[in-house]
Amino acid sequence: MRAPMRSVPSAVGPVCPPASDAADGREPAAVPEKPSARPSSPQVKSCTDEEIWLRVTREVADDLAVDALDRDRAGKPPFDELARLREAGLPALLTPPGPARRGTDWRxxxxxxxxxxxADGSIGELLARHYVLAWSARFFSTPERADGLELRASAEQWLWGxxxxxPDAEPATGPALSLTPDKDGYLLSGCQSFAAGVTVADRLVLGAVCAGTGESLVVxxxxxxxxxxxxxxNDRLGQxxxxxxxxxxxxxPVPADQxxxxxPHDEHAFAPFATLAPLALRLALVHVGLGVAEGALAEARDITRAAPRGRAGTGRDEGGYPDRPGADPYLLLAYGELATEAHTAAAVVESASEALARGLLAGPGLGVDQRADIAVLVAAAEAVTSRSAVRLTTRVLELTQGAGPVADPLGFDRFWRNARVLTAQASPTHRLRDIGDHYLNGTHPPLTLHA
Incomplete structure (x- = not known):
């Protein structure tokens, strides 16, 4: 089981949960299939109880960590896992501030x-994508319509997928999803792949092209x-x-109110605030990758501590620490390097998170220059974390091979597999090129919804 506290702590403090209007104390029903009813968020009277959500999140994470390997091997749709998140009220956590509710901030x-x-990279990705998609109405619709949709989604704890x-350019075969005008709105047709939420989402946010006009719509x-x-x-390498x-x-059917x-097709017609949507998603997935790396490092540390003591060195350069876990000084060196790399990645990610949080607070008043600075910081976080996550999870595999048979049932390969799938979604080379172009030439990253 994962330790209650990670060796590399989160750079962000605890959360204050949203109040719920429907908490009635009933026990949540078992979820053998996709549930139709959602348990309510826990009721909290004051936002001064900051430690409550920190404890709630860690309890959920520790619960997921207990059977993470078994669930990964079974590969079943994560209905049970989502029931655990809903019981804790986590799907309704990131709700933008508005009438009759309190939302939490991005960080x-x-x-x-x-x-x-x-604890579980897959569930972390589900939650990350859900949080970003929960802001879709805020990015693309009016504040009034966003308020109504967010209130309903929060009350019922919808999981967005x-x-x-x-795409920047329509493929020769036509758009993946198309909308045909109908008397009450549109009819949606087509087929598209998604990295998460296909079988468990309560609602889907999609980009589609209107047949005839060629207009791109978010529905x-x-x-x-x-x-x-x-x-x-069901046969993915990871996640x-x-x-x-x-x-x-x-x-x-897609009614007009959906x-x-x-x-817009023209980059110059984009509202900078709307183009924070792909940046928010990229940064949310960076946090998932960083979490996977930190989880692997923490579990490896626990296994190393539980392993038989190594032989202490006798020479000046090989002097061990026989009274401490891991008497081999080179093992201590390895953990020192890995912990330092995790701290370094966390610092870069924190800088990008702070910048994006300010951009989200700016709302429609966000400027092009500010958006460009955010894009560069997000790209830096991606480049650093993608490399660190793969290196950390690979090194953890090497370190735990000598820890004895107790390491085998823990399946440390799942951390490496999850990190590989997450980092394959974005090329560090492209991100570094954009950073270099901005630093050297002052070029702004393009305003686009293409992640």
Whole structure:
């Protein structure tokens, strides 16, 4: 079982949970299938109780860590895992401030994602994508419509899935998803792959192209409609419980009030605030990758402590510490290097998180220059963390091989597999090129919804 406190602590403090209007104390029902009812968020009277959410998140993470390997090997849809998150009220955590509710800030949500990802990278990714997609109405619609949708989603603890990653150029075969005008709105058709949430999401946020006009629209739909068919991917290398797969839409109605907004084709017509959506997603996934690396390092530390004491060195350069775990000085050196690398990555990620939090608070008043600075910091966080996550999880595999047979059942390979899948989604080379172009030439990263 994972230690209650990670060796590399989160850079963000505890959270203050949102108040719930429907907490009635009932026991949540068992979830053998996709649940229709959602337990309410825990009721908290004052935001001064900051330690409450820190304890809640760590308790959920420790609970997930207990059977993380068994669940990874079983590869079942994560309905049970989501029930654990809902019981703790975590899906409703990142709700933008508005009438009759208190929302938590971006940095707080990232701390929660990182803590959950340290125990289970797949569930961390589900939660990260959900938090970003929960802001879709804020990015693309009016504040009034965003308030109404967010209140409903928060009260019912919807898990958002899908994605708004519209390509910069339409492929020759046409858009993956298309909208055909209908008397009451549109009909959605097509097929698209998503990295998470395919089989478990309560609502989907999607980017689609209107047939005839070619206008790109962001919409949301209910995947429970009979015209929606999900095809999960059960043989992934890593992130096996993130519910990845393909979704096919066959004439699914999209009423006009489920259209969040239009996406301009001209980069110069983009509102800088709307283009924070892909940056928020990229940074949320950076927190997932960092959490995976920190979780691997913490579990490796626990295994090393529990292993038989190594032989203490006798020479000046090989002097061990026979009274401490890991008498081999080179083992101590390795852990020192890994802990330092994790701290370094965390510092870079924290800087990007702080900048993005300020950008989200700026809202529609966000300027192009400020958005460019945020994009560069997010790119730096991606480049540093992607390399660190792979190096850390690879080195952990090497360190735990000599810890005895007790290490085998823990399946440290899952951390490496999860890190590889997460880092494969973005090329550090491209991110470093953008950073260099901005630093040397002052060039702004393009305003786009393409992640």
């Amino acid at each position: 707080t949500a990232c701390a929660v994602v990182r803590e959950i990802a340290a 899908g994605g708004i990653d519209l 949301w739909v209910d995947p429970a409609h009979p015209g929606v068919a999900a095809e999960p991917e 096996r419980l993130a519910a990845a797969g393909r979704i096919r839409f066959d004439g699914v 259209v969040l907004g239009a996406v």
